[in-house]
Amino acid sequence: MKLTILGCYSATPRTDTNPTSQVLEINNHMFLIDCGEGTQVEMRRNKIKFARIKHIFISHLHGDHFFGLVGLISTFRLLTRETDLHIYCPKGLKEVITLQMKLADSWTNYQLIFHELTSKTSELIFEDDKVEVYTIPLDHRVYTNGFLFKEKEGERHLDMPAVIEANIDMAYYRKLKQGFDVENKDGVLIDNKKVTTPPNPPKSYAFCSDTAYNESVIPIIKGVDVLYHESTFLEQHAKLAPQTKHSTAKEAALIAKKANVGTLILGHYSTRYDNLQDFKTEAQTIFKSVKLAGDGKRFNFD
Amino acid sequence: MKLTILGCYSATPRTDTNPTSQVLEINNHMFLIDCGEGTQVEMRRNKIKFARIKHIFISHLHGDHFFGLVGLISTFRLLTRETDLHIYCPKGLKEVITLQMKLADSWTNYQLIFHELTSKTSELIFEDDKVEVYTIPLDHRVYTNGFLFKEKEGERHLDMPAVIEANIDMAYYRKLKQGFDVENKDGVLIDNKKVTTPPNPPKSYAFCSDTAYNESVIPIIKGVDVLYHESTFLEQHAKLAPQTKHSTAKEAALIAKKANVGTLILGHYSTRYDNLQDFKTEAQTIFKSVKLAGDGKRFNFD
Numbered sequence: 275m276k277l278t279i280l281g282c283y284s285a286t287p288r289t290d291t292n293p294t295s296q297v298l299e300i301n302n303h304m305f306l307i308d309c310g311e312g313t314q315v316e317m318r319r320n321k322i323k324f325a326r327i328k329h330i331f332i333s334h335l336h337g338d339h340f341f342g343l344v345g346l347i348s349t350f351r352l353l354t355r356e357t358d359l360h361i362y363c364p365k366g367l368k369e370v371i372t373l374q375m376k377l378a379d380s381w382t383n384y385q386l387i388f389h390e391l392t393s394k395t396s397e398l399i400f401e402d403d404k405v406e407v408y409t410i411p412l413d414h415r416v417y418t419n420g421f422l423f424k425e426k427e428g429e430r431h432l433d434m435p436a437v438i439e440a441n442i443d444m445a446y447y448r449k450l451k452q453g454f455d456v457e458n459k460d461g462v463l464i465d466n467k468k469v470t471t472p473p474n475p476p477k478s479y480a481f482c483s484d485t486a487y488n489e490s491v492i493p494i495i496k497g498v499d500v501l502y503h504e505s506t507f508l509e510q511h512a513k514l515a516p517q518t519k520h521s522t523a524k525e526a527a528l529i530a531k532k533a534n535v536g537t538l539i540l541g542h543y544s545t546r547y548d549n550l551q552d553f554k555t556e557a558q559t560i561f562k563s564v565k566l567a568g569d570g571k572r573f574n575f576d
Numbered sequence: 577m578k579l580t581i582l583g584c585y586s587a588t589p590r591t592d593t594n595p596t597s598q599v600l601e602i603n604n605h606m607f608l609i610d611c612g613e614g615t616q617v618e619m620r621r622n623k624i625k626f627a628r629i630k631h632i633f634i635s636h637l638h639g640d641h642f643f644g645l646v647g648l649i650s651t652f653r654l655l656t657r658e659t660d661l662h663i664y665c666p667k668g669l670k671e672v673i674t675l676q677m678k679l680a681d682s683w684t685n686y687q688l689i690f691h692e693l694t695s696k697t698s699e700l701i702f703e704d705d706k707v708e709v710y711t712i713p714l715d716h717r718v719y720t721n722g723f724l725f726k727e728k729e730g731e732r733h734l735d736m737p738a739v740i741e742a743n744i745d746m747a748y749y750r751k752l753k754q755g756f757d758v759e760n761k762d763g764v765l766i767d768n769k770k771v772t773t774p775p776n777p778p779k780s781y782a783f784c785s786d787t788a789y790n791e792s793v794i795p796i797i798k799g800v801d802v803l804y805h806e807s808t809f810l811e812q813h814a815k816l817a818p819q820t821k822h823s824t825a826k827e828a829a830l831i832a833k834k835a836n837v838g839t840l841i842l843g844h845y846s847t848r849y850d851n852l853q854d855f856k857t858e859a860q861t862i863f864k865s866v867k868l869a870g871d872g873k874r875f876n877f878d
Contacts, residue, residue: 285651286650287614288617289620312617314588315590335680337676341647341650370672377637377672378639
């Protein structure tokens with residue numbers, strides 16, 4: 275599981291900071307999460323292969339989280355994309371995009387499939403044989419979801435010396451990986467656990483931006499390996515957090531602690547602060563394993 | 577008269593090229609012309625004062641000419657702008673912008689005034705005591721206007737030694753600048769031309785992007801000091817120009833020659849070309865005074 279931060283600042287794009295966007299690489303998927311203005315350029319800068327993006331998740335319809343989407347959709351067309359593109363987003367975004375395409379007398383050569391969200395409780399919005407994605411309802415000024423990405427349990431690993439010793443025909447390897455006991459070449463039933471080792475523990479990632487301090491996310495994100503939680507403010511501006519429905523670094527840490535997550539990544543910094551290290555310092559008074567998002571930063575959780 | 581090119585490439589923003597946007601400084605106005613994705617960042621990079629932009633001209637509703645507008649409008653709000661903002665654009669853009677503001681539950685603290693254009697003949701769309709702006713109907717795949725910016729004739733200059741010699745009271749200086757004959761202190765009528773020199777010749781700038789080769793613009797732009805004309809293609813791809821309703825460098829030069837303009841600036845290059853010098857070389861086979869637009873380039877025509 276790898277995470278590339280394309281942008282992690284709030285409000286407006288500037289010469290040296292980008293609004294929210296990130297790419298999560300999990301079990302061969304490349305999921306794009308949020309898409310502020312300039313995301314397509316940051317994708318190029320960070321060498322994200324455009325063709326590998328098949329699912330885009332938009333948390334909410336504030337501009338710093340989606341103004342780059344219409345341009346990315348247009349660029350996909352210019353690159354003669356043919357693969358379907360799925361967009362998971364609050365209701366309304368489809369109208370914005372289709373209106374702009376209509377005015378430009380434009381179209382996409384590929385299927386553009388909107389999954390418009392309205393539920394206020396967590397729901398499964400994507401699933402295949404390897405990964406599940408759930409919404410995380412957040413508490414912001416407009417309808418907002420975070421997203422929980424969970425690997426499914428993978429296959430067991432063959433303990434090859436033991437498999438060979440047990441005289442098992444290669445035709446049964448698939449069954450072994452799936453956890454079944456099988457008969458060996460002599461007709462003897464072999465206990466799966468004696469010739470295989472457990473699958474890798476499934477990884478999970480929760481993205482929570484933008485939100486006021488909101489304990490109702492805790493049961494949804496409980497025990498995730500990595501939590502990205504917004505921290506727009508430091509303590510000195512703590513008053514602004516509830517007013518603007520954002521969080522402080524300490525509040526993000528408190529959520530991380532109560533949800534017992536592995537690692538907390540902070541982001542969505544207000545551009546008023548020069549020293550990001552203060553976010554880490556304040557968060558670590560509550561929760562130890564804190565990392566700072568940064569534009570162009572790449573985290574590897576394998 | 578100064579022109580700052582924020583972006584001059586066609587199609588999609590990339591790490592090293594920006595879509596169309598430019599700022600024309602003329603007679604104390606700062607006019608923003610087109611607003612592709614990333615324009616607000618390029619404005620910062622080129623130190624364009626946001627507060628000085630009061631009029632934005634959008635040629636047409638292809639994304640590379642307006643996808644940056646909604647973000648700029650939002651940023652103006654975050655910067656607590658209070659000054660009116662006028663947007664001259666094809667019909668439809670107001671709906672796009674207001675829909676996005678509605679979805680974001682957002683607003684502007686300033687008056688946002690759309691002047692939606694539908695006319696297929698040139699019309700006066702802005703005028704004050706110093707400058708006039710006219711549309712230049714272009715021939716593109718969707719409804720498109722270029723824009724002609726014309727200084728009005730300024731005041732005559734006082735020839736001070738002559739004025740003093742003629743014994744004219746200071747109270748009449750204003751009248752002299754306006755071209756009137758005035759009586760001197762001895763009651764003698766003084767011929768204006770004997771004590772003043774002509775005003776600076778008014779400057780003019782025509783912006784023509786995007787368009788197929790289109791001679792109908794010639795009478796509108798006749799004799800302008802500076803013409804920015806799109807040149808998406810070189811001769812080797814001349815076939816694509818009429819198909820896509822764009823121009824070649826040679827076609828831009830032919831318009832410049834027939835309209836007898838002072839200087840031609842080329843831009844809106846297809847990103848397929850590495851060597852921009854070829855655009856100049858091809859254009860100069862037809863018209864000598866050619867300059868190449870470049871992102872971040874500043875032209876001074878004073």
